[in-house]
Amino acid sequence: MRAIVGGARRWLSRVSLPHTLRARLTAGLVVLLAVGCAAVGVAAVVELNGFLTGRLDQQLRAAGVRFPASLEHGAPLPSDHDGDEDGDTRRQAAGTFGARLVGGAVTNAAVVSSGHGAGTVPVSLSARDARKLAALPTDGEGRTTELSSLGDYRVMAVRGRDGDVLVTGLPTESVEAAVHRLELVAAVVFGAALAVAGVAGALWVRWSLRPLSRVAATATRVSELSLSSGEVTLPRRVRESDPRSEVGRVAGAFDAMLGHVEDALTKRHASEERLRSFAADASHELRTPVASIRGHAELALLHPDPVPRKVVRALERIEAEASRMGEVVDDLLLLARLDAGRPLERRPVDLTRLVLDAVTDAQAAGPGHRWTLELSEEPVTVPGDAHRLHQVLANLLANARLHTPVGTTVTISLKTDAPTGDRAGNGTAGGTTGGTAGGTAVLEVHDDGPGIAADIRPKVFERFTRADRRRTEDAGGGAGAGLGLSIVAAVAEAHGGSVTLAGAPGSTTFTVRLPADGESGSR
Known part of the structure; x- marks a missing residue:
């Protein structure tokens, strides 16, 4: 039993089933109908064969042993014989077979030639036929056997009055012809019925599964939408009119789910818009008081009269913190403007010149670090906002300087990846503006410092994320507030580019990719 079940499973695993529900339902309907038709056809053939075979047995019993008894004295009787009832061959159907066996050996065998009383024809039986006839039980029941010279016969054996065995048989050709005809008719009719049922079933299933x-179509359109940010307009609802059906309940539940998702997205978008507006308004409003505090602190430090040392120290701290707060406010205002989708300036920017200037500033701010440059032979130029791109470079270098110990080597590389098929042997395009047209400018900042913790890497570009909370007192700008890398990501995205991090203990690499075609960066 286990072997049968295992074989069935292996066969089902090899069978290629239809992929769509509609095809599976149609195929299942056709298969079930085919099984039903096959069962009806087999039952009809078996019943007809049994019925006709029973009729042959009735004819054999009605004929009795009259014809084989006529062979008891030797040759078969002539057609005009008018002897006793046992030898009357005129009542036998054409093709009736008769044989007499004595001691298991066939003494005489003949077949009625044609019609009633038309005569008999002797039959020569092979040794195999003789053994078959000798093995027949003499119980008066019909059995089917094959005679080499005659074909299939329905035969019946009884004991004669002299102790011999008398065998009577009728041909099964008429039964086989009727059964074969029924099989042919059933195959044609059931085949046509299956074809019609398959087409009609496919149309019916298609109509039933329209909702x-x-x-599925609405779900596909929803899956193609970008739901991560911004205002999203969901497709129109399915609106199935019959909620009593299974498909109607699925459609209703799906419509309700879309409604909840749309409400949630609308509320989230409204909340984000309020938050952006608040950040922008707050940053804008804070710029004036922060500038005022810084100005008053500077003015107090310029007072000509003697000022206590503690007061001078306090004023210096007020000035430094006001300066840092001003930079944080500027960063928040920049992020709010980028979130609002405000366009940046679009002019050709020489990235090579920006890198040189930013590295020079970084060397002055971090003389204890080793700064190395890897630049392409030709200048790399991209369309964008020079001030914001310089801010990207400054933030990346400040991040490497502030979060690595003295003696760390920081490597800045700049190159161009030309489009596939246009790359030169060294992968660097020549020229200025034309040298990077259609390609991608790739900026990498690598350091061999301690690296970024694994739990910080996934959210390193999120706002107010700090890899090290122990900041130095003079750690100013976005880097100290946890906004530096978020500004890098926002500015790169505003230019149609991206920034990625590849980190491991002892190695950290930030890679900025900016399009140089001047189109994908537009917002």
Whole structure:
């Protein structure tokens, strides 16, 4: 039993089933109908064969042993014989077979030639036929056997009055012809019925599953939408009119789910818009008081009269913190403007010149670090906002300087990846503006410092994320507030580019990719 079940499973695993529900339902309907038709056809053939075979047995019993008894004295009787009832061959159907066996050996065998009383024809039986006839039980029941010279016969054996065995048989050709004809008719009719049922079933299933197809189409359109940010307009609802059906309940549940998702997205978008507006308004409003505090602190430090040392120290701290707060406010205002989708300046920017200037500033701010440059032979130029791109470079270098110990080597590389098929042997395009047209400018900042902790890497570009909370007192700008890398990501995205991090203990690499075609960076 286990072997049968295992074989069935292996066969089902090899069978290629239809992929769509509509095809599976149609195929299942056709298979079930085919099984039903096959069962009806087999039952009809078996019943007809049994019925006709029973009729042959009735004819054999009605004929009795009259014809084989006529062979008891030797040759078969002539057609005009008018002897006793046992030898009357005129009542036998054409093709009736008769044989007499004595001691298991066939003494005489003949077949009625044609019609009633038309005569008999002797039959020569092979040794195999003789053994078959000798093995027949003499119980008066019909059995089917094959005679080499005659074909299939329905035969019946009884004991004669002299102790011999008398065998009577009728040909099964008429039964086989009727059964074969029924099989042919059943195959044609059932085949046509299966074809019609398959087409009609496919149309019916297609019509019945139309709401489900609409649900699938709507779900596909929803899956293609970008739901991560911004205002999203969901597709129109399925609106199935019959909620009593299974498909109607699925469509109704799907419509309700879309409604909840749309409400949640609308509320989230409204909340984000309020938050952006608040950040922008707060940053804008804070710029004036922060500038005022810084100005008053500077003015107090310029007072000509003697000022206590503690007061001078306090004023210096007020000035430094006011300066840092001003930079944080500027960063928040920049992020709010980028979130609002405000366009940046679009002019050709020489990235090579920006890198040189930013590294020079970084060397002055971090003389204890080793700064190395790897630049392409030709200048790399991209369209964008020079001030914001310089801010990207400054933030990346400040991040490497502030979060690595003295003696760390920081490597800045700049190159161009030309489009596939246009790359030169060294992968660097020549020229200025034309040298990077259609390619991608790749900026990498690598350091061999301690690296970024694994739990910080996934959210390193999120706002107010700090890899090290122990900041130095003079750690100013976005880097100290946890906004530096978020500004890098926002500015790169505003230019149509991206920034990625590849980190491991002892190695950290930030890679900025900016399009140089001047189109994908537009917002």
